[in-house]
Amino acid sequence: MAVTNVSEYGVVFHPETAPTKAEIIARAEAIAPTLVARQGETEERTFYAQDTHEEFLRAGFYRILVPRRYGGLELGIDTFMRVVMALTRGCPSTGWMYCLGHAHALVVASLFDDRTQAEIFGDGDFIAPATVMPSGTAARTPAGDWVLNGTWNYCSGSPYATHFIGHTLVSPAEGEPPAPMLFIAPRSEWTRLHDWGKQLGLKGSGSHSITMLDGIVPSNFTLNSHISQISVTAGTPGRDLHGNPEYGGGQLSFMVIEDAVLAVGMAKGALDAYEDLMRTRTTAFPPSMGRAEAPDYQYWYGKAAGMIATGEAAILNAVQQWRDTCALGPSAVTQEHEMRIASICHEVVDLCWHAVESYLFPTAGSSAVRQGERIERVWRDMSMFHSHAGFAVFLSTIAKRELAKARFGVGDDAHA
Incomplete structure (x- = not known):
């Protein structure tokens, strides 16, 4: 499925027209009741509908945590969490899929340098499921990038994703034991499997598996750590770059x-x-x-x-x-x-x-x-x-x- 972009729908957020925190929360609260009647179809499809996705794009929901420097709204986690709460109240599957798709904009904006963020965020919209269980294999290319192969399960938010954030194990140096490496794979490098929807609940959360066959991940799209083990007590690139404490x-x-x-x-x-x-x-x-x-x-x-x-x-x-x-x-x-x-x-x-x-x-x-x-x-x-x-x-x-x-x-x- 091709990744959509908010500008395709005629919506470009300029600083003078960008929605405020109150406005974007109000948009979520207005949309949420319309999701109630569509819960059944969302479960049957296993993810929320294309027109719902387009409505989220127009509303700016996929830009809430993206820095303004790259066309985002940078409205903070308080705004994001209230939007998530409102959407989940209307449809748990929709709220789950949206939340675990857009939340990881904070990871990118906090932990990566300017060059990498500019490449990843593109023109502002960002959706990236993330998994914490290391899987697959990674091998270096002659240029120093990574070739990844494997399958990662429970990738909530994958149907409309622009990227995927996963972990694999690599040896820091020859002879050393493998350690986790976080990577961000562009949408062009992976395939979504049609393996979600048979679970007890959250059937419409878009939590499909993602598989990579010789997927290329640039070296600057990786971190030699596991997301749960990253310390920010010494500061982060994003905090310094954006001057926003929330990116630290x-x-x-x-x-x-x-x-x-x-x-x-x-x-x-x-x-x-x-x-x-x-x-x-x-x-x-x-x-x-x-x-x-x-x-x-x-x-x-x-x-x-x-x-x-x-x-x-x-x-x-x-x-x-x-x-x-x-x-x-x-x-x-x-x-x-x-x-x-x-x-x-x-x-x-x-x-x-x-x-x-x-x-x-x-x-x-x-x-x-x-x-x-x-x-x-x-x-x-x-x-x-x-x-x-x-x-x-x-x-x-x-x-x-x-x-x-x-x-x-x-x-x-x-x-x-």
């Missing part, structure tokens, strides 16, 4: 903030559906009355609403903590800070899941949780979410231990 923020904490924002968006969608039932359905046992008048339903709705609102408040505060820490300078982005943000994110996801799983899903009624119903879909999507390694392994277990180790100065080399 913690990469790992930014990624897990995405998880929590997606969970809040999903839970808010389930609460919307439950509210419709409160207004239109009656109680199952006498005395018969509208659910909105029934004390039990009032409690179930109020309990879930409070849990979801608490999750939203917590993650928006975590976003602000992330931004405040960026503003303090590179040395403030410590391992303890990263893991504290991660721990907040786990609690947010857990809170939203329990609001849906314990209060909304079981009391909505059997007819409201049939296949294709909105609450049923959110339950499937959030269940699928729980199998994601970022939540099930990292946030649930590793982040807790790493926070304590960072706080108490305990580590593998603490007593060396």
Whole structure:
């Protein structure tokens, strides 16, 4: 599929006409309700529609995190996260696919030099799924670039992607053990497989596999590290280049903030559906009355609403903590800070899941949780979410231990 470009649709963002943060969030909130009725077709297709993609292009959603220097909007992670939350509320699959497609503009804008960013961002729009599991093989060309072969799974956002960010293992020097290398592959160098849609949930998230057969990746499109292990405490090229502290923020904490924002968006969608039932359905046992008048339903709705609102408040505060820490300078982005943000994110996801799983899903009624119903879909999507390694392994277990180790100065080399 050819990669589209916002200028093809007659939209070019000049500084004097570029949307503000409030305007672009309002656009997302206006689009989100239209996604609700299209959830079924999105799942069947396994990704959101071409006309939805074009609407996102016109709205500027694929430029939110791209630096202004390259035609982007540079509106910050707070704007991006609110757009993600709004879109996910309308359709979890659409929100997931958009989020994990555009989020990695922050990686490029933070970690690569001016030449590389200019080549990658092109005229402003950027969509790049990323995976953390190293796969495939890489060999040097005579010119010093890389030839990659292999398949990378769970590439959310791949259908309309301009690039792919992956990892492979290479030996830093002859005789040394392989170590992770991050690479950015242009769209011309890989193929999307048609292998998504049979999973329990998030069937429309565009999380297909990507395969490369002798794909060429320029050497300046690589970093000798794993994205989860990159330290920014000494500064980043992007922070210096753009004069924007957010391009010097913690990469790992930014990624897990995405998880929590997606969970809040999903839970808010389930609460919307439950509210419709409160207004239109009656109680199952006498005395018969509208659910909105029934004390039990009032409690179930109020309990879930409070849990979801608490999750939203917590993650928006975590976003602000992330931004405040960026503003303090590179040395403030410590391992303890990263893991504290991660721990907040786990609690947010857990809170939203329990609001849906314990209060909304079981009391909505059997007819409201049939296949294709909105609450049923959110339950499937959030269940699928729980199998994601970022939540099930990292946030649930590793982040807790790493926070304590960072706080108490305990580590593998603490007593060396």
